[in-house]
Amino acid sequence: MATCIPGLASVLSEELTELRCQQVTPASTSAVWFQADLPTVLRVILWVRTAHKVLELLATAEDIRDKDGLYQWIQNTIPVAEILQSNSNPQQPSQWLTLSVQVIRNQVTQLPSDLTHSHFTALTIKNALVDQARELSSDRPSVSLDDPDVPLVAILHGSCGVAQVSLYRQLHTDSLHKRGYRSGDAIHKAAMKESLAAGLLRQAGFSSPSQFYQKTIVDPMAGSGTLLIEAALMAANIAPGLVSIKCGGTRRPPVVRWHHTQDTMSLWKDTLREATQNAKTGLQELRESQSCRFYGNELHPSAMQLFRDSLYLAGLSDLVEIQQGNCNMYEIPSSEGNAVTVVTNPPWGIRLETDGEDEAWDDLRSFLRSQLPPGSEAWVLSGNKNSTRQLKWKRTNMFPIQTGQQQLRWIQYKVLSDEERNAQLQDDDVNEKGYDGRPRSSTRTYRELQRTQRRDEHRTSKGTSHNPRKPPRDSAVPKPQKNAVKSQSQASNSNEWLI
Known part of the structure; x- marks a missing residue:
């Protein structure tokens, strides 16, 4: 088991x-x-x-x-x-x-x-x-x-x-979630378990090294860096047990010491040799091809130092580029307009009590709005539905997780192209809920486009007596039936996050 x-x-x-x-x-x-x-x-x-x-x-x-x-x-x-x-x-x-x-x-x-x-x-x-x-x-x-x-x-x-x-x-001594790259006894008070980070990444679609190909992985609120470190280990095809041994863990797990009919020690050494070769090959390919890039940002210097120490112990310092500062000012290096995958664990409630929690989510919304081109996606872990609502973004998917007594949600958001967003507006009537496929914000990117759209709508409706939210009577857009409106409203409510 x-x-x-x-x-x-x-x-x-x-x-x-x-x-x-x-x-x-x-x-x-x-x-x-x-x-x-x-x-x-x-x-x-x-x-x-x-x-x-x-x-x-x-x-x-x-x-x-x-x-x-x-x-x-x-x-x-x-x-x-x-x-x-x-x-x-x-x-x-x-x-x-x-x-x-x-x-x-x-x-x-x-x-x-x-x-x-x-x-x-x-x-x-x-x-x-x-x-x-x-x-x-x-x-x-x-x-x-x-x-x-x-x-x-x-x-x-x-x-x-x-x-x-x-x-x-x-079959082993310590819990397998302990990779060993945490620097000594210094652990961030809100640090994510390594096993949870790996599980979340798999739910986000990263289950093998090949799925990281031509990807840009970003954590704008990296903390001590668990999500990015686990992502880099997976992309380089490095066995987590090998990392534990490298960082001082036992080389002979209990199962090897038991009495077996087979030569257990020889089997174990063969398994280690295979994993070591996979790690060497994976690291070399990742460094030479630069087919996958990892970027992290963290505001607090103490958490940033823990991040650097963990990267060093895991042997990944040259694979993950990190910066210090507020995420609302963070710009993704070398994204070149390509699609980006954000994986992040912002501060929320019990996990990290702070007076600046609301501001942190506002900053995250600013980053997501300003830095993610169409085709990108964001995966956000949260234990507070009120915080999540601050993103003002319609989710695409959601997975429930429990750690300790905390009920969490791993939530996926997608940045739609203009065509996809317009189609969604017509099909789902999400404009009534204030959603447009991007997180609402007052930040700089896409703001001019929104202003232009509002100006055009105002000019079109100026001088008419009908409600500008509704099409005129001779419009080709059919008037929705009452039952349809009700079902759409119920669908929107069902999209709200429930603990």
């Missing part, structure tokens, strides 16, 4: 399928079941971008009623010699791997009273395993919290005082 941020299960399913996993089935909005052999599993933990944990199911119990029942179930079900026996010398059961136990609780109020505390529940599981090992040898397994050989994860679901318990072993 692979876990992810709630709302990204479908994206994770697509990614696991691309990695040649079998029987890929979403288990919930935040978990996916799949089957895979050992070589494929090694590729998954090195290459998957949107997962947090990859877990192998050991056993499941449906009716655990107290900690004694949990202890006995572990004793009777889990083969300790097979799970904790050292790979280095499988003939000697006195050689044990180190372990850790993590407990994840769901429906806590419905769990048995003595299983509601995660620490003591984990201690019960650990004691059951260690006591069983002592029966086989005078030695005992040790607990390691930093880098255990066998990280165990127990997931408990409560129902009417009874617990369903599933025990897994985790």
Whole structure:
């Protein structure tokens, strides 16, 4: 089972399928079941971008009623010699791997009273395993919290005082979303998880390096740069697990240390060599062809420094061009009138409390209006519908995401050509809602065109008694029926963002 941020299960399913996993089935909005052999599993933990944990199911119990029942179930079900026996010398059961136990609780109020505390529940599981090992040898397994050989994860679901318990072993140590390019302990207080950034990029249509070809990717409010860094890693075909190793992560994940019938270490080294060659080739092609360009802008110096440090650690400093300043004054370098894709995570509400939130969204609207030519698109992440409305732009698509307790929306907007915008005005009557396929703003670009259009409309309607919003009686434009007007109004209301 692979876990992810709630709302990204479908994206994770697509990614696991691309990695040649079998029987890929979403288990919930935040978990996916799949089957895979050992070589494929090694590729998954090195290459998957949107997962947090990859877990192998050991056993499941449906009716655990107290900690004694949990202890006995572990004793009777889990083969300790097979799970904790050292790979280095499988003939000697006195050689044990180190372990850790993590407990994840769901429906806590419905769990048995003595299983509601995660620490003591984990201690019960650990004691059951260690006591069983002592029966086989005078030695005992040790607990390691930093880098255990066998990280165990127990997931408990409560129902009417009874617990369903599933025990897994985790194939890696840290959460897979940690790429390692965050500079030390200094992390932006509103930094986006790397896995979320990768998932959002895939939802925006970037699922392979080829889809970045001839693209200009821009983040005008880059923060510490997670979206652009993840985009550059994807465009260069660099495995996220390889970045983690490069930045000081473990070179031997737990799954490699377990006892297998195959030579796991050789398989792992082959997987690393293949990923390393892909990264070298991808970086070289990206640097030589300059077929994809990445541009970032950030107002705050501290966030900009974190961005630079992360780029350096990831080895991408020469691929992403960054500037400091307000986005309403930011001009995209070398866009040459080509279509641009904006991916950004502006400040909103709980994520980043600031008195200048409204001004920030006004600045973003100014940037989008002044810098995006027809054919461009913008993807904006927001957790505040009032902030989003400040863009005054009709969305094209929307994906719900949840991170922590925050309900988010990943919203797509498209910049229409004049022909597309006029067609939309006629078909949807969106002019009544103030939408014209671009974000409304008082900024410089396109303003003269709007003024000219309003002048022409005024001259046309001057001296007539009919409403200038309605066509004259002899016009070729048919008068809309009442039901049609009602349905259009309902459609417009349905386009409003609902949390």
